[in-house]
Amino acid sequence: MSERTIWAVIMAGGGGTRLWPASRRSNPKQLLALGGTTSLLQDTWARLEGLVHPQHILVVTSHDLAEAVLDQLPALSPSHLLEEPVGRNTLPCVAWAAAEIARRDPHALQVVLPADHVIEPAEAFRDTLRAALHVASERPGTLVTLGIRPTYPATGFGYIEAGRAEEDVLGHEVLPVQRFVEKPDRARAEQFLRSGNYLWNSGAFLWSTETIVAQLQKHAPATWKAVQSADHAQITACYPSLAFESVDVGLMEKAESIVVLPISYLWSDVGSWSALDEVLAPDAQGNRVGGGCHVIAEEASNNVVYGPDGHLVALLGVEGLAVVHTPDATLVCPKDRAQEVRRLVQRLENEEPGRL
Amino acid sequence: MSERTIWAVIMAGGGGTRLWPASRRSNPKQLLALGGTTSLLQDTWARLEGLVHPQHILVVTSHDLAEAVLDQLPALSPSHLLEEPVGRNTLPCVAWAAAEIARRDPHALQVVLPADHVIEPAEAFRDTLRAALHVASERPGTLVTLGIRPTYPATGFGYIEAGRAEEDVLGHEVLPVQRFVEKPDRARAEQFLRSGNYLWNSGAFLWSTETIVAQLQKHAPATWKAVQSADHAQITACYPSLAFESVDVGLMEKAESIVVLPISYLWSDVGSWSALDEVLAPDAQGNRVGGGCHVIAEEASNNVVYGPDGHLVALLGVEGLAVVHTPDATLVCPKDRAQEVRRLVQRLENEEPGRL
Numbered sequence: 001m002s003e004r005t006i007w008a009v010i011m012a013g014g015g016g017t018r019l020w021p022a023s024r025r026s027n028p029k030q031l032l033a034l035g036g037t038t039s040l041l042q043d044t045w046a047r048l049e050g051l052v053h054p055q056h057i058l059v060v061t062s063h064d065l066a067e068a069v070l071d072q073l074p075a076l077s078p079s080h081l082l083e084e085p086v087g088r089n090t091l092p093c094v095a096w097a098a099a100e101i102a103r104r105d106p107h108a109l110q111v112v113l114p115a116d117h118v119i120e121p122a123e124a125f126r127d128t129l130r131a132a133l134h135v136a137s138e139r140p141g142t143l144v145t146l147g148i149r150p151t152y153p154a155t156g157f158g159y160i161e162a163g164r165a166e167e168d169v170l171g172h173e174v175l176p177v178q179r180f181v182e183k184p185d186r187a188r189a190e191q192f193l194r195s196g197n198y199l200w201n202s203g204a205f206l207w208s209t210e211t212i213v214a215q216l217q218k219h220a221p222a223t224w225k226a227v228q229s230a231d232h233a234q235i236t237a238c239y240p241s242l243a244f245e246s247v248d249v250g251l252m253e254k255a256e257s258i259v260v261l262p263i264s265y266l267w268s269d270v271g272s273w274s275a276l277d278e279v280l281a282p283d284a285q286g287n288r289v290g291g292g293c294h295v296i297a298e299e300a301s302n303n304v305v306y307g308p309d310g311h312l313v314a315l316l317g318v319e320g321l322a323v324v325h326t327p328d329a330t331l332v333c334p335k336d337r338a339q340e341v342r343r344l345v346q347r348l349e350n351e352e353p354g355r356l
Numbered sequence: 357m358s359e360r361t362i363w364a365v366i367m368a369g370g371g372g373t374r375l376w377p378a379s380r381r382s383n384p385k386q387l388l389a390l391g392g393t394t395s396l397l398q399d400t401w402a403r404l405e406g407l408v409h410p411q412h413i414l415v416v417t418s419h420d421l422a423e424a425v426l427d428q429l430p431a432l433s434p435s436h437l438l439e440e441p442v443g444r445n446t447l448p449c450v451a452w453a454a455a456e457i458a459r460r461d462p463h464a465l466q467v468v469l470p471a472d473h474v475i476e477p478a479e480a481f482r483d484t485l486r487a488a489l490h491v492a493s494e495r496p497g498t499l500v501t502l503g504i505r506p507t508y509p510a511t512g513f514g515y516i517e518a519g520r521a522e523e524d525v526l527g528h529e530v531l532p533v534q535r536f537v538e539k540p541d542r543a544r545a546e547q548f549l550r551s552g553n554y555l556w557n558s559g560a561f562l563w564s565t566e567t568i569v570a571q572l573q574k575h576a577p578a579t580w581k582a583v584q585s586a587d588h589a590q591i592t593a594c595y596p597s598l599a600f601e602s603v604d605v606g607l608m609e610k611a612e613s614i615v616v617l618p619i620s621y622l623w624s625d626v627g628s629w630s631a632l633d634e635v636l637a638p639d640a641q642g643n644r645v646g647g648g649c650h651v652i653a654e655e656a657s658n659n660v661v662y663g664p665d666g667h668l669v670a671l672l673g674v675e676g677l678a679v680v681h682t683p684d685a686t687l688v689c690p691k692d693r694a695q696e697v698r699r700l701v702q703r704l705e706n707e708e709p710g711r712l
Contacts, residue, residue: 021670296707298699307686312711314377314700316689318677325686330663332679332688333672343654344670351652355668 004137004208007108008052009097012041012061012069012115013087017345017356018272021329022291022306025356030116031068034270034290034306035279041115042072047122051129052111058082058100059115060093085236091220091250092242094205096227096235098212103229109133110212112205112247118279120266131172132206132261142257143215144206145177147199148267153189156271156339158182158201158248162260169261177258180248199262203269205247219254220245273322273331273338276304287315293325304335329355360493360564363464364408365453368397368417368425368471369443373701373712374628377685378647378662381712386472387424390626390646390662391635397471398428403478407485408467414438414456415471416449441592447576447606448598450561452583452591454568459585465489466568468561468603474635476622487528488562488617498613499571500562501533503555504623509545512627512695514538514557514604518616525617533614536604555618559625561603575610576601629678629687629694632660643671649681660691685711 015028023029030041038046041059048057054075060082061069070076082096094112101108111129119125128146136144147160162175180201184192192198207215216224223245226238243250252258268278280288286302289295293307300315307313307325315323322338324331333341348355371384379385386397394402397415404413410431416438417425426432438452450468457464467485475481484502492500503516518531536557540548548554563571572580579601582594599606608614624634636644642658645651649663656671663669663681671679678694680687689697704711 021668294708296700296703298696298703310684312377312685312708314685314687314689316687316696316700317693318688318690321674321688323686323688325681327683328666329668329670330679330681330686331670331672332674332677333670334674337673340654340672344652344672347652347654352650352668 003107005056005105005108006052006111006133007056007058007101007105007209008048008111008113009094009101010041010044010057010059010113010115011090011093012044012059012065013084013093014114014116015062015065015087016116018339018341019270019324020341020345020348020356021326021331022324026064027068028065028116029270031065031072033292034276035118037292039072040118040270041069043118044113044115045073045075047119047125048111049122051126055080056105056108058097060084060097062087083232083236085239088239088242088244090203090247091245092223092227092239094212094247094251095216095220095223098209098216099224099227099229102209102213106209108209109137110205110207110209112207114203114269116270117203118266118268118270124265125263127170128172128261128263129206131170131174134169135174135259135261136206136208136211139257139259140208141211141214142207142259143211143252143255145252145258145260146202146204146206147175147260147262148202149262149264150193150198150200153186153193154200155183155186155189157269159184159192159198160201160260161198162262163197166259172261174259174261177252177260180253199260200267201248202263202267203248205252215251215255219251223250271339272341273304273306273324273333274335276306276322277335280304302335359463361412361461361464362408362467362489363412363414363457363461363565364404364467364469365450365457366397366400366413366415366469366471367446367449368400368415368421369440369449370470370472371418371421371443372472374695374697375626375680376697376701376704376712377682377687378680382420383424384421384472385626387421387428389648390632391474393648395428396474396626397425399474400469400471401429401431403475403481404467405478407482411436412461412464414453416440416453418443439588439592441595444595444598444600446559446603447601448579448583448595450568450603450607451572451576451579454565454572455580455583455585458565458569462565464565465493466561466563466565468563470559470625472626473559474622474624474626480621481619483526484528484617484619485562487526487530490525491530491615491617492562492564492567495613495615496564497567497570498563498615499567499608499611501608501614501616502558502560502562503531503616503618504558505618505620506549506554506556509542509549510556511539511542511545513625515540515548515554516557516616517554518618519553522615528617530615530617533608533616536609555616556623557604558619558623559604561608571607571611576606579606627695628697629660629662629680629689630691632662632678633691636660658691
């Protein structure tokens with residue numbers, strides 16, 4: 001491993017609106033400073049510091065977000081930004097990035113990360129990545145992923161069923177992956193939690209370039225063929241015709257040898273406003289405030305508030321609410337119904353698409 | 357009465373913050389379009405149409421609000437705007453306006469109205485004013501006021517205890533006033549409601565110029581002497597030294613002959629955000645929306661929302677809330693605690709006076 005260069009791929013193309021009204025199509029979650037003053041994308045970049053050289057980081061995003069991504073990442077060279085003309089889920093993205101890396105450095109190790117997760121502490125995460133890269137380097141043909149030890153019976157994540165520990169690498173358990181499981185219902189999620197054998201699917205992957213190229217050739221030959229030696233212009237032309245498929249379904253579920261390293265520190269996909277409970281520290285009244293806004297609270301506790309610097313949010317006598325302010329839209333809902341924001345978003349699709 | 361000119365005095369000097377964050381010191385309640393697209397001040401002006409000629413309307417306001425008042429009332433001549441250098445409550449305001457009218461038209465009848473109430477329908481109100489002016493004209497020495505028939509045991513209003521009907525004037529009851537009562541506690545308010553003899557104090561007054569001048573000479577001689585023949589510059593100089601006193605305490609409670617005309621149509625002082633329940637029509641889900649903002653609601657009912665045109669407020673799964681958006685501050689509180697907004701305002705006095 002010490003002889004190999006580490007490359008990273010940050011997948012920053014998502015355009016989710018689960019954090020509407022703060023997240024918009026033109027300003028999605030990864031561009032928001034949900035946890036502090038830097039965006040999730042910037043945090044993802046910064047977490048690689050000391051492990052991956054900035055000149056070995058590729059960022060994949062949509063054409064529409066390219067300018068904002070370059071603005072947020074001054075150390076990112078435009079030649080390292082892969083602009084997808086349309087979103088085709090994660091498999092084409094991973095394949096294109098793998099091809100780019102193979103061309104530049106065919107023996108590189110690869111870390112593939114979503115841009116929109118909160119992970120702390122960064123040092124613990126880098127330790128895990130080091131161990132996972134060690135495995136990826138030492139075991140040709142093996143795909144490596146990370147899994148989060150569940151803390152509650154989540155129904156919003158995919159799960160990984162893991163076998164018994166194979167070995168301990170650099171102080172980290174390495175478990176064989178038995179199967180990937182789609183988002184379960186509540187009863188199954190509780191069963192998964194009790195069994196102790198299930199981990200949340202992190203969406204992070206590590207592999208050697210040789211391994212990912214071989215696996216793509218085998219399991220996703222059409223996609224691989226399209227991106228393998230294409231230049232940026234050719235990619236733009238062929239991308240819309242690629243199969244829309246996730247890495248999980250298109251590759252991981254088909255691969256023979258996969259291992260997972262469990263992690264137990266803070267990992268959140270910030271999937272709804274209630275997730276800020278995990279990400280932000282509470283004040284003395286249990287209110288959590290993000291985005292730089294100022295909150296004044298009277299007999300108001302356990303709320304999540306998000307708004308821009310300079311905005312004042314006054315709460316009086318309310319509990320357990322999510323209150324989100326943006327210059328053109330305000331959201332108020334109970335935190336425990338925050339995942340239903342999609343219902344509002346669906347209505348806006350028809351009634352006011354300009355607000356998305 | 358038919359030979360007398362009717363003058364109106366609109367008291368528009370208030371700077372209350374009970375409707376914070378929409379109402380600010382520089383943009384108080386009377387300047388807000390709480391019920392529709394025109395402000396309460398503009399509505400007060402418009403309600404006089406057909407009864408009082410625009411050239412016979414005086415508006416009293418603070419120096420700081422003068423420009424905004426002139427902007428909102430294009431038909432108001434600057435010579436009819438009385439700018440108080442400081443607020444001294446309503447007695448000096450009424451005395452100054454009475455002196456101005458006495459100088460211009462010593463036989464005028466006067467209608468004195470707060471600028472920040474919602475009253476509907478306007479035609480019914482004008483009918484009441486006509487009857488009240490008739491009484492004021494026909495009974496030298498009698499002060500006339502209007503009282504609202506209580507619909508609930510309000511603790512936020514002063515009350516008027518009325519005697520039995522003296523007579524019927526133009527189809528309106530005219531009752532002798534026994535006494536004025538300060539805001540009661542809940543138990544007394546319930547007793548007032550049951551007794552049927554109590555009315556809410558409207559803060560509206562009607563009298564002939566001869567009567568008000570005589571009453572001021574008798575009960576508020578120092579204030580009357582100061583404003584009686586002063587020009588605008590002299591008023592500005594002497595105003596801060598005048599006693600800070602309300603018409604109710606400084607005049608009405610001392611006067612010998614007062615009658616009240618009860619009214620039963622919509623009258624609201626919009627004393628807190630919950631009062632928008634009285635003022636705004638509900639949508640199909642029972643939400644009431646003011647200020648021109650657009651609301652999208654999913655399983656959200658019985659809320660009051662106020663925000664400017666162009667702003668979207670999305671409510672999901674919340675009930676009975678007041679949600680108020682302004683460009684620099686947002687308020688969320690249960691409607692039934694809206695009167696406690698003063699607690700927030702008190703904190704802002706110390707912590708962020710720029711927000712008031």
